[in-house]
Amino acid sequence: MIHMRDVSKVYENGTVALDHVQVDIGKGEFVFIVGASGAGKSTFIKLLLREELPSGGSLIVNGRDVVHMERAEIPYLRRGLGVIFQDYRLLPDKTVFENVAFAMQVIEAPRRIMQRSVFSVLDVVGLRDKYDSFPSQLSGGEQQRVAIARAIVNNPAIVIADEPTGNLDPDTSWDIMDIFQRINKAGTTIVMATHDRNIVDTMKRRVIAIEDGRIVRDQARGGYGYEA
């Protein structure tokens, strides 16, 4: 699904955010990206989404060559990826239903399929009865569940999450992680950058640790730190 070969990212000001990174992530994997603040996790994710281009190396995401891609191909790359951020990024003037449906309108899905799909993913995240609420009427955990519903409504091959539990209390974080586990069980690849030691140590999934732009550990059933 994801093949990074010798990928580096040097920002315009000379900051080396990633330094010759090699990673292969296969279908159905659940991968945590861990590392201190500034280690390069968000840059790693931005490259996958083609929000930033690598300065060197090759990168294949979901069968597409991200480095040599035409601008017009970028939306097709992103359609295959569901993205979730720490701060939810919902549209404040749209209801829960509309926020999720919007992701389908963008790809011009037929209306009849849209209604069914939106309610189906709202069931997955347990929010069907809130379909008519606005984001401001929801708790942080509920808003993140809407963001997850929006991310998966077009059946992406890969779900990419940058600190999805960063603003949530421990119990709510686990509710969110249960949803990610269910999505993963259904075959979706999950790549999640996180600072949540408890979650990483408890789940014992693949852990890729980044330090100063380099992968310093890639462990099949790892913990947050070396000791786990």
Ligand SMILES: Nc1ncnc2c1ncn2[C@@H]1O[C@H](COP(=O)(O)OP(=O)(O)OP(=O)(O)O)[C@@H](O)[C@H]1O
């Ligand atoms: N647009 C940019 N221009 C210049 N430097 C940048 C840019 N974005 C990130 N950096 C730098 O690149 C390095 C890696 O940043 P990145 O955001 O990838 O780290 P991170 O591991 O995601 O950190 P955090 O956990 O705090 O989000 C840092 O030194 C950061 O200051």
